[in-house]
Amino acid sequence: MQIRRTVSMATMTSIAKFALAVSLLCCSSTLLAQTTAPRQVAKSAGARSSSSVPDLSGNWLIGPGSPSFDANDPAGKNAQQLPMTPWAREKFNAAKPPFGDRGTFDKPNDPVQEYCDPPGLTRLYGYPWQFTIVQTPAYVYILFEYYHEWRLVTMNQPHPKDVDSTWLGDSVGKYEGDALIIDTVGLNDKSWLDNVGHPHSDALHLIERIRRASHDLLQIDMTFDDPKAYTKSWTTQRTFKLSSDPMGETMCSLSENEDFQKNIMDRTVSGAPAK
Amino acid sequence: MEKRLFLASTLALVVLAAASPSFAHHGTAGYDMSKTITLTGTVAKYEWSNPHITLLLDAKDEKGQMQRWSLELSAPLLMKRFGWSSTTMKPGDQIVAEAHPSRNGAPVGISGTATFLLKFVVNGTELPHT
Numbered sequence: 001m002q003i004r005r006t007v008s009m010a011t012m013t014s015i016a017k018f019a020l021a022v023s024l025l026c027c028s029s030t031l032l033a034q035t036t037a038p039r040q041v042a043k044s045a046g047a048r049s050s051s052s053v054p055d056l057s058g059n060w061l062i063g064p065g066s067p068s069f070d071a072n073d074p075a076g077k078n079a080q081q082l083p084m085t086p087w088a089r090e091k092f093n094a095a096k097p098p099f100g101d102r103g104t105f106d107k108p109n110d111p112v113q114e115y116c117d118p119p120g121l122t123r124l125y126g127y128p129w130q131f132t133i134v135q136t137p138a139y140v141y142i143l144f145e146y147y148h149e150w151r152l153v154t155m156n157q158p159h160p161k162d163v164d165s166t167w168l169g170d171s172v173g174k175y176e177g178d179a180l181i182i183d184t185v186g187l188n189d190k191s192w193l194d195n196v197g198h199p200h201s202d203a204l205h206l207i208e209r210i211r212r213a214s215h216d217l218l219q220i221d222m223t224f225d226d227p228k229a230y231t232k233s234w235t236t237q238r239t240f241k242l243s244s245d246p247m248g249e250t251m252c253s254l255s256e257n258e259d260f261q262k263n264i265m266d267r268t269v270s271g272a273p274a275k
Numbered sequence: 276m277e278k279r280l281f282l283a284s285t286l287a288l289v290v291l292a293a294a295s296p297s298f299a300h301h302g303t304a305g306y307d308m309s310k311t312i313t314l315t316g317t318v319a320k321y322e323w324s325n326p327h328i329t330l331l332l333d334a335k336d337e338k339g340q341m342q343r344w345s346l347e348l349s350a351p352l353l354m355k356r357f358g359w360s361s362t363t364m365k366p367g368d369q370i371v372a373e374a375h376p377s378r379n380g381a382p383v384g385i386s387g388t389a390t391f392l393l394k395f396v397v398n399g400t401e402l403p404h405t
Contacts, residue, residue, distance in 0.1 A: 103304040253324075256326065
C-alpha cells in the first residue's frame with residue numbers, strides 16, 4: 001500500500017520533530033512514502049489512493065474565517081443565542097473575550113491571552129495560522145503552527161475505558177468514504193470552543209468529519225454533543241484553503257504578551273504613554 | 276539634514292469586507308476602524324515579537340507636539356508572509372505609516388492584522404502591503 005504524497009523538505013523540517021518523535025514514542029509504523037521538493041511546499045495531489053485512504057495532506061489555512069462557531073452567527077453579534085444550559089450561560093456571561101460584539105481590550109479574561117493556556121481542541125481551528133495533517137496507518141497527527149500544538153488521533157481503536165480529562169482529550173479516528181472521522185472525549189472544561197467565549201464542559205463529545213471538498217479546500221464538519229453545557233447538540237463547518245507556504249513558528253510567551261498588553265491594549269483603554 | 280516631522284491626519288472611510296473580519300490574537304474593539312491616519316516621523320523601537328509586532332515612533336500631533344505612538348502589526352509569522360522581516364526597519368529610520376487610531380484618542384493604532392496591512396514607507400522605500 002502506498003499513498004502518493006508530496007511533502008517538501010521545508011515542511012518536513014517543521015514537523016519532523018513532532019511527527020517522527022511522536023511516531024517513535026507511540027511505536028507507530030513509519031511515515032508513509034514521501035518525496036522532497038524545493039522550499040516552497042508542493043501542493044499535494046489530493047487524489048484517493050486505491051487503499052481507500054483519502055489524502056488529506058497539505059498545509060491548510062483558515063479563510064476567511066469568523067470568530068464564532070455558531071453557524072447562524074459567525075461574526076459573534078448574538079453569541080448568547082446558542083442553546084446553553086444555566087451552567088454554561090454563567091460561564092459565558094463571565095467570559096470577556098477579545099472578539100465579537102462583546103469584544104473588549106479592557107481586562108479581557110481570555111485564558112489564551114491572559115495565561116497562554118492551550119486554545120483547546122476546536123478553537124485551534126479559529127486562528128489565521130496553518131495546520132498540517134500527517135496520516136500514518138496507526139495514527140493521524142494534526143500539527144498546528146499556533147503555539148506548536150499537535151493532536152494525536154489513534155486510528156481504528158476504541159477509546160480507553162478510563163479517559164483522564166485533558167486539554168485535547170482522547171481522539172480516535174476512522175475513514176468513511178472520502179472523510180476522516182475523529183471522535184473525541186475526555187476533555188477538561190478549561191478552554192473555549194471559539195473566539196467569542198462559547199464554553200464547553202468535560203462531558204463534551206466532539207465528532208469531526210474532515211474531507212477534501214476539492215483539491216484546494218479542506219472541509220471540517222463538527223458536531224458538539226455536550227449535555228452539561230448545551231440543551232441540544234449543534235453543528236458547525238469550517239473550511240480551509242491549501243497553502244503553498246511552509247509551516248512556521250508562532251509561540252505564546254507570557255512575557256511578550258505582557259509587553260503587548262501594556263504597550264498597546266492597555267493604552268487604548270487608559271491612554272497611558274508608551275515607553 | 277533638518278528633520279521635518281509632521282502629522283498629517285487624513286480621514287478616510289474604510290469599508291471593511293464583512294466576510295473578512297480582522298482577527299488573530301484579539302479583535303479590534305479598541306480601534307476606530309473607520310478612520311485611517313498617516314503618521315510621519317522617526318522609528319523609536321521595532322519589536323519583532325509575539326503576539327504582535329509593536330512599532331514605536333515619534334511624530335508630531337496636529338498641535339505640533341511631539342508624541343510617541345505605538346502601532347500594532349500582525350504576528351511575526353504572518354508579517355513574514357506579507358514580505359516583512361525583523362530587519363525591515365530600525366530605530367532612527369524615517370517612516371511614514373498609516374494606522375487606524377484608538378477610540379480613546381491615545382496615540383495608539385493598528386496597522387495590520389492577518390487580513391490587512393496598511394501602507395508604510397521607510398527611508399523612502401514603500402514596504403509590501405495589501
